[in-house]
Amino acid sequence: MTTIYDIAKATEYSITTVSKVLNNYPNVSEKAKKKVLQAVEELGYTPNSSARTLATNKSWMIGVVFAEHLGVGMAHPFFSEVIESFKKQVELYDYDLLFVSRNMGLQKRTYKHLKHRGVDGVVVVQSLGEEAIEYSTSKLPTVFIDMPIEKSSAVYSDNKQGGMLAVDYLYGLGHRKIAHIAGRDTMFTAVERTRGFKLATREKGLTIPEQYIVDGGYYSYEGGREAMVRLLGLEAPPTAVFVAGDEMALGAVKVIKEAGLRVPEDISVIGFDDIPLSKHVDPPLTTIRQDKQLIGQQSAVLLLDKINGLSKNNQDKIVPVQLIKRNSCSAL
Amino acid sequence: MTTIYDIAKATEYSITTVSKVLNNYPNVSEKAKKKVLQAVEELGYTPNSSARTLATNKSWMIGVVFAEHLGVGMAHPFFSEVIESFKKQVELYDYDLLFVSRNMGLQKRTYKHLKHRGVDGVVVVQSLGEEAIEYSTSKLPTVFIDMPIEKSSAVYSDNKQGGMLAVDYLYGLGHRKIAHIAGRDTMFTAVERTRGFKLATREKGLTIPEQYIVDGGYYSYEGGREAMVRLLGLEAPPTAVFVAGDEMALGAVKVIKEAGLRVPEDISVIGFDDIPLSKHVDPPLTTIRQDKQLIGQQSAVLLLDKINGLSKNNQDKIVPVQLIKRNSCSAL
DNA sequence: ATTAAGATGGAAAGCGCTTTCGTTAGGAGT
DNA sequence: ACTCCTAACGAAAGCGCTTTCCATCTTAAT
Numbered sequence: 001m002t003t004i005y006d007i008a009k010a011t012e013y014s015i016t017t018v019s020k021v022l023n024n025y026p027n028v029s030e031k032a033k034k035k036v037l038q039a040v041e042e043l044g045y046t047p048n049s050s051a052r053t054l055a056t057n058k059s060w061m062i063g064v065v066f067a068e069h070l071g072v073g074m075a076h077p078f079f080s081e082v083i084e085s086f087k088k089q090v091e092l093y094d095y096d097l098l099f100v101s102r103n104m105g106l107q108k109r110t111y112k113h114l115k116h117r118g119v120d121g122v123v124v125v126q127s128l129g130e131e132a133i134e135y136s137t138s139k140l141p142t143v144f145i146d147m148p149i150e151k152s153s154a155v156y157s158d159n160k161q162g163g164m165l166a167v168d169y170l171y172g173l174g175h176r177k178i179a180h181i182a183g184r185d186t187m188f189t190a191v192e193r194t195r196g197f198k199l200a201t202r203e204k205g206l207t208i209p210e211q212y213i214v215d216g217g218y219y220s221y222e223g224g225r226e227a228m229v230r231l232l233g234l235e236a237p238p239t240a241v242f243v244a245g246d247e248m249a250l251g252a253v254k255v256i257k258e259a260g261l262r263v264p265e266d267i268s269v270i271g272f273d274d275i276p277l278s279k280h281v282d283p284p285l286t287t288i289r290q291d292k293q294l295i296g297q298q299s300a301v302l303l304l305d306k307i308n309g310l311s312k313n314n315q316d317k318i319v320p321v322q323l324i325k326r327n328s329c330s331a332l
Numbered sequence: 333m334t335t336i337y338d339i340a341k342a343t344e345y346s347i348t349t350v351s352k353v354l355n356n357y358p359n360v361s362e363k364a365k366k367k368v369l370q371a372v373e374e375l376g377y378t379p380n381s382s383a384r385t386l387a388t389n390k391s392w393m394i395g396v397v398f399a400e401h402l403g404v405g406m407a408h409p410f411f412s413e414v415i416e417s418f419k420k421q422v423e424l425y426d427y428d429l430l431f432v433s434r435n436m437g438l439q440k441r442t443y444k445h446l447k448h449r450g451v452d453g454v455v456v457v458q459s460l461g462e463e464a465i466e467y468s469t470s471k472l473p474t475v476f477i478d479m480p481i482e483k484s485s486a487v488y489s490d491n492k493q494g495g496m497l498a499v500d501y502l503y504g505l506g507h508r509k510i511a512h513i514a515g516r517d518t519m520f521t522a523v524e525r526t527r528g529f530k531l532a533t534r535e536k537g538l539t540i541p542e543q544y545i546v547d548g549g550y551y552s553y554e555g556g557r558e559a560m561v562r563l564l565g566l567e568a569p570p571t572a573v574f575v576a577g578d579e580m581a582l583g584a585v586k587v588i589k590e591a592g593l594r595v596p597e598d599i600s601v602i603g604f605d606d607i608p609l610s611k612h613v614d615p616p617l618t619t620i621r622q623d624k625q626l627i628g629q630q631s632a633v634l635l636l637d638k639i640n641g642l643s644k645n646n647q648d649k650i651v652p653v654q655l656i657k658r659n660s661c662s663a664l
Numbered sequence: 665a666t667t668a669a670g671a672t673g674g675a676a677a678g679c680g681c682t683t684t685c686g687t688t689a690g691g692a693g694t
Numbered sequence: 695a696c697t698c699c700t701a702a703c704g705a706a707a708g709c710g711c712t713t714t715c716c717a718t719c720t721t722a723a724t
Contacts, residue, residue, distance in 0.1 A: 688701105
């Protein structure tokens with residue numbers, strides 16, 4: 001491995017000067033600059049980032065901690081897009097992304113591990129919040145996605161508004177018996193979407209029977225299936241259902257079809273997320289779109305500002321959602 | 333930041349002993365072990381990985397370089413699953429994944445950057461191969477996914493076999509006019525699938541007109557659309573088409589429907605990959621499934637062995653594919 | 665009691681880099 | 695000719711850790 005010393009020897013300058021050239025310090029002569037750069041080229045020198053990190057206490061890495069209770073990790077159709085957008089943004093400023101593992105050595109906690117790695121910042125995606133305290137109380141710049149955390153920054157969609165949009169749309173279509181397949185209430189997003197649902201139905205003067213709101217778990221296909229089965233089992237099934245997640249909605253649609261009913265003729269279904277799948281299924285799913293692009297980008301901006309000490313106080317960014325009309329809802 | 337020195341001071345042992353405890357060296361007393369571990373706990377000590385890496389020349393990071401010509405990065409429905417599986421496997425051995433950016437500082441080449449980061453190994457996913465040389469000629473342990481590289485290890489599906497399976501199935505269904513929407517021939521996988529197609533059709537004694545094989549580009553939905561338009565424009569359109577990728581197949585199906593024809597009644601379509609989408613679309617897509625799980629896991633195993641010096645010579649692992657019958661193909 | 669062997673602990677060098685602070689040389693100003 | 699300033703460069707310390715090699719202290723064997 002060729003080091004800064006090799007360059008120094010080759011150019012007959014000191015390692016100090018070499019380092020200065022490499023870091024664009026002002027007080028080096030043009031001549032020195034040229035010689036050093038040339039030697040770097042010839043010897044194929046690559047700086048060692050560990051050494052630099054050790055000396056500067058800056059790693060140029062951002063830690064990513066991913067939701068694991070969904071089981072798919074980075075293959076998640078929604079979060080993978082968010083993170084990709086996040087990555088694109090931080091890349092502009094020369095940061096790399098470090099995906100850390102949970103079972104690292106003896107230290108079980110991801111937080112410890114991130115600390116160990118010396119990342120400059122952390123983005124945590126849809127954790128359940130148990131770990132949140134460690135991050136929010138530490139000096140490590142952190143941004144949460146999909147979950148507001150006291151004493152930390154976060155960015156998430158306007159979930160409540162999304163729930164209201166869904167209900168408004170369904171109501172406008174003439175539906176009055178509107179059900180809701182909710183996400184597990186341990187998740188902030190789930191709670192908010194349900195809140196939007198309740199708010200809007202109340203606003204419209206609708207009385208929603210208790211059984212019309214059913215827990216579908218962690219936004220999974222299977223959860224959607226089970227929830228829909230229960231809805232269909234009711235003495236007075238709904239004519240429309242607002243499902244808090246697209247995958248869950250697909251499960252629901254499947255059950256409806258299996259019951260010999262049609263979507264949207266017999267039951268209208270509206271989802272949430274707008275994952276890539278949604279426009280391809282049958283029928284194409286009407287849904288509340290989250291702006292993954294913007295969520296990723298905004299969280300990157302927030303985090304970068306924090307890292308650079310530009311924004312001292314924490315803040316939440318709420319990203320607008322949008323109703324995407326496709327064919328899974330129809331007028332009554 | 334508390335360091336090994338703080339622990340030494342607190343326990344009245346030397347940093348050497350502290351280090352030995354932390355690294356499970358044999359020759360330290362139980363007493364010392366206990367005291368040190370306790371101090372570690374009390375002072376909230378976290379080892380600094382940069383320092384350790386600098387001293388040991390081992391980073392416990394694996395670099396991931398992703399295909400960019402597909403544009404979606406890590407949100408790719410197929411590769412994200414492969415990488416997730418890869419991640420799960422390397423996590424078992426305490427490695428973290430580093431996703432590096434391309435435009436790092438002045439050094440444009442990803443390879444240089446990986447070198448700079450001191451990763452212990454690299455997994456490159458569906459690059460186009462131009463960069464391959466740098467990796468294969470260097471000492472950096474590397475494994476390629478979806479592309480065999482001379483002087484390097486690789487793992488990929490049995491693409492040729494997949495192509496043959498598809499044709500065999502279609503043939504068995506009674507089809508004789510079988511077309512093929514291929515991937516761009518700069519990709520190894522595309523070439524192999526096409527090769528399988530040609531081999532099988534020849535085997536069956538079929539004569540496939542030249543226009544029956546059409547380039548669909550980089551496996552995109554749009555590419556599939558355009559290709560199918562051309563196929564439909566033929567004086568004698570095919571009764572079945574083997575599409576080299578699922579997303580591309582969806583585009584093809586869409587065009588068929590738009591033309592007022594039905595899948596599979598009028599035209600049978602079989603895809604390749606089996607992405608999550610495939611089973612949800614209408615009709616559920618018959619396809620050749622790639623074992624993403626196994627591909628990811630195998631490449632991890634291969635890479636880890638290389639890193640640990642267990643396997644000197646390079647090798648390719650070919651992962652079997654499987655025909656998944658759904659409803660997009662029917663007997664003639 | 666004496667010695668050898670094993671167990672335990674520590675000094676110090678080194679990993680590759682940054683950065684502070686001095687030193688030197690040359691040019692400008694008088 | 696002399697002083698003063700500035701520009702250019704380098705010595706050395708330090709970042710936090712590992713690891714070799716040597717010193718010391720026990721313990722068991724004779």
